[in-house]
Amino acid sequence: MASVALRDARKVYPNGVEALCGIDLKLADGELVVLVGSSGCGKTTALRAVAGLEQLSSGSVEIDGADVGATAAADRDVAMVFQNYGLYPHMSVARNVAFGLRARRVPRAEQRERVLRIAKALDIEPLLDRKPRELSGGQRQRVAMGRALVRDPRVFLMDEPLSNLDARLRVQMRGEIVRIQRELGTTTIYVTHDQVEAMTMGQRVAVMDRGRILQLATPEQLYEMPANVFVARFMGSPPINLLLGEIVSDGVGLACRLGETLVRLPEALAIAWPDIDAYAGRELIVGVRPDAFELGSPGDTAGLPGRVYLVELLGSESLVHVEVEARAPKGDDGGGMLPAWDAAGDGQGRLSGRFQGARRAVAGDSLTLVLDPARLEFFDRNSGDALVRAAVPEGAANAATRP
Amino acid sequence: MRAARRLAARAGEHGFLLAVALVSLFPLYVMLVASFQRATSLSGSGLLPTLDPTFENYTEVWNEFGFDRMFVNSTILSLSSAAIAVLLAAGAAYGFTRFRFAGRGVLLVVLIGTMAIPPIVVIVPLFVMMSDLGLVNEMSSAIIVQAGLNIPFATFLLFTYMRDLPDELFEAAEVDGASRWRQFVEIALPMSVPALVTTMVICAMYAWNELLIPLIFWQTEQLATLMVGLAVLAPGRSGAQDIPLLMAGVTISVLPLLVVFLIGRRALVRGLVEGGER
Numbered sequence: 001m002a003s004v005a006l007r008d009a010r011k012v013y014p015n016g017v018e019a020l021c022g023i024d025l026k027l028a029d030g031e032l033v034v035l036v037g038s039s040g041c042g043k044t045t046a047l048r049a050v051a052g053l054e055q056l057s058s059g060s061v062e063i064d065g066a067d068v069g070a071t072a073a074a075d076r077d078v079a080m081v082f083q084n085y086g087l088y089p090h091m092s093v094a095r096n097v098a099f100g101l102r103a104r105r106v107p108r109a110e111q112r113e114r115v116l117r118i119a120k121a122l123d124i125e126p127l128l129d130r131k132p133r134e135l136s137g138g139q140r141q142r143v144a145m146g147r148a149l150v151r152d153p154r155v156f157l158m159d160e161p162l163s164n165l166d167a168r169l170r171v172q173m174r175g176e177i178v179r180i181q182r183e184l185g186t187t188t189i190y191v192t193h194d195q196v197e198a199m200t201m202g203q204r205v206a207v208m209d210r211g212r213i214l215q216l217a218t219p220e221q222l223y224e225m226p227a228n229v230f231v232a233r234f235m236g237s238p239p240i241n242l243l244l245g246e247i248v249s250d251g252v253g254l255a256c257r258l259g260e261t262l263v264r265l266p267e268a269l270a271i272a273w274p275d276i277d278a279y280a281g282r283e284l285i286v287g288v289r290p291d292a293f294e295l296g297s298p299g300d301t302a303g304l305p306g307r308v309y310l311v312e313l314l315g316s317e318s319l320v321h322v323e324v325e326a327r328a329p330k331g332d333d334g335g336g337m338l339p340a341w342d343a344a345g346d347g348q349g350r351l352s353g354r355f356q357g358a359r360r361a362v363a364g365d366s367l368t369l370v371l372d373p374a375r376l377e378f379f380d381r382n383s384g385d386a387l388v389r390a391a392v393p394e395g396a397a398n399a400a401t402r403p
Numbered sequence: 404m405r406a407a408r409r410l411a412a413r414a415g416e417h418g419f420l421l422a423v424a425l426v427s428l429f430p431l432y433v434m435l436v437a438s439f440q441r442a443t444s445l446s447g448s449g450l451l452p453t454l455d456p457t458f459e460n461y462t463e464v465w466n467e468f469g470f471d472r473m474f475v476n477s478t479i480l481s482l483s484s485a486a487i488a489v490l491l492a493a494g495a496a497y498g499f500t501r502f503r504f505a506g507r508g509v510l511l512v513v514l515i516g517t518m519a520i521p522p523i524v525v526i527v528p529l530f531v532m533m534s535d536l537g538l539v540n541e542m543s544s545a546i547i548v549q550a551g552l553n554i555p556f557a558t559f560l561l562f563t564y565m566r567d568l569p570d571e572l573f574e575a576a577e578v579d580g581a582s583r584w585r586q587f588v589e590i591a592l593p594m595s596v597p598a599l600v601t602t603m604v605i606c607a608m609y610a611w612n613e614l615l616i617p618l619i620f621w622q623t624e625q626l627a628t629l630m631v632g633l634a635v636l637a638p639g640r641s642g643a644q645d646i647p648l649l650m651a652g653v654t655i656s657v658l659p660l661l662v663v664f665l666i667g668r669r670a671l672v673r674g675l676v677e678g679g680e681r
Binding site for chain 2: 051052053072073074075076078079080082083084086088089090099100103104147151157
């Protein structure tokens with residue numbers, strides 16, 4: 001067990017692609033941190049740099065305070081679970097699991113004893129004599145875990161280990177990996193593109209985009225206090241909805257104008273967002289969570305008018321997608337921090353809401369949406385950063401919040 | 404209508420393949436038929452199986468012309484030179500696929516380029532070298548030369564196979580603490596078995612069929628190989644050609660290759676056409 005740190009880690013490939021743009025990441029001893037982001041964001045490069053499979057262009061990797069930049073992968077005492085498991089097809093499960101022990105010249109008797117212990121813990125004991133091709137995806141995944149666990153390494157590195165499993169097995173293994181990690185207390189970096197995995201597994205989660213860490217925080221903080229529009233859009237399913245709004249000060253108080261609709265902002269909101277009155281007369285990006293608005297009845301006039309274009313039933317709840325009379329950010333809005341699919345959008349405001357119970361609307365319905373102003377999020381239109389929140393100590397939203 | 408056309412197309416395909424097979428097998432047929440005939444009865448009925456077959460030709464070449472000893476020499480030359488070539492080529496191929504070093508591409512091209520050099524071009528310098536080392540007429544000389552001439556081809560074949568082995572396996576081994584040598588022995592070699600077998604067989608076949616190298620480096624009768632024996636047999640000892648005797652000798656020298664090919668043809672083709680990707 002050990003602490004791990006990446007300091008100002010940069011990686012530029014010979015073709016000029018900058019995979020890491022100077023990231024800082026520090027894991028406490030025994031912590032599980034998830035790196036999440038879409039493909040090409042640099043999360044796997046960061047992981048491979050810690051493993052020693054990738055040399056940084058500048059910056060450093062430290063394990064237990066010692067710079068391991070010049071240490072070969074074999075000597076870093078880390079274990080890695082690969083996306084395709086990396087099992088040796090010509091070796092039995094037992095030999096696969098024991099490979100690292102053999103490489104480190106652990107005595108045979110001890111090898112056998114440790115392999116058996118891990119096999120029991122992972123429930124792969126009956127499979128020890130089989131070859132990887134005779135195993136199911138879930139079993140292979142367990143064997144790959146076993147091979148990493150058996151060495152009792154200082155650090156675990158997991159590169160999308162669940163992405164080849166079906167949805168049901170993924171949920172099961174997710175819980176199991178967290179259980180094992182907590183039991184052993186081994187410092188773990190877990191890479192995934194799946195935000196649900198990130199939210200459910202990580203003690204802290206680093207959201208990455210284009211080689212940078214945009215926010216490193218607990219799952220709760222990421223969801224409740226996203227540092228910028230990218231994080232807000234990336235986390236949560238369905239994700240937060242973004243609209244363009246203008247802050248209006250009319251003597252009575254503050255309001256947010258969305259299209260032609262004025263949403264009055266309660267006084268408490270001005271306290272929660274101390275900078276918001278500075279935005280009076282300016283446009284900003286307003287985040288509306290899927291559970292932060294209600295569907296009005298078809299004849300109501302108060303609220304944001306819209307037309308339902310899709311309803312998805314998910315059993316106990318339904319997702320209702322509404323085209324509203326307001327604009328959405330696009331292109332360069334948010335300082336280039338909008339996810340690609342938003343940046344390429346048509347600027348038409350759309351809200352997706354999650355509602356308990358069966359069908360609440362049908363496609364084609366015209367209705368009004370009643371927004372809960374207390375649950376709105378505000379982002380600077382030019383930079384994409386969240387407005388400063390009063391409740392959060394300064395700087396906390398942009399950096400680690402745990403010592 | 405469509406079924407009839409398909410049938411006609413299939414018949415055409417099969418007819419073509421049959422014709423190719425017949426052309427290929429015809430020399431073998433002539434060889435076998437002739438080898439069982441008596442020298443006197445060959446003329447006129449050479450292409451038809453004789454009604455009075457004899458094994459005498461076989462016993463004669465085997466016992467009197469020393470084909471028994473030549474068979475052993477050919478086997479030693481083939482197996483040992485192929486084994487040396489494959490072993491060294493496997494190491495080279497592993498190096499070319501797993502190590503990144505300056506000049507790697509150039510070196511690979513140069514190595515593969517040497518495949519284009521006909522052995523006869525280098526035979527004189529090689530002979531001088533072996534002669535200086537005092538190895539001419541020693542068993543090792545032809546084996547070393549034959550192995551060396553086969554290494555570029557063997558490296559090329561193994562390189563194309565090992566190149567496709569998944570990187571992830573070697574990275575997993577590296578993180579697990581395995582040295583490069585262990586990665587070679589425990590991962591690269593066992594995973595390349597189909598290619599190793601194919602390369603070994605092809606190299607052995609080249610060596611088996613080689614005339615020039617054993618003729619030049621093994622100049623004593625004790626070290627003659629089957630190909631050298633056949634070359635001696637071809638003009639006939641008394642001046643006139645003894646075709647049935649020659650054909651019996653050819654059959655003996657071709658048989659091992661045929662057997663190896665028939666037993667291992669699936670594995671051979673797999674090693675040639677498949678990459679190591681799983």
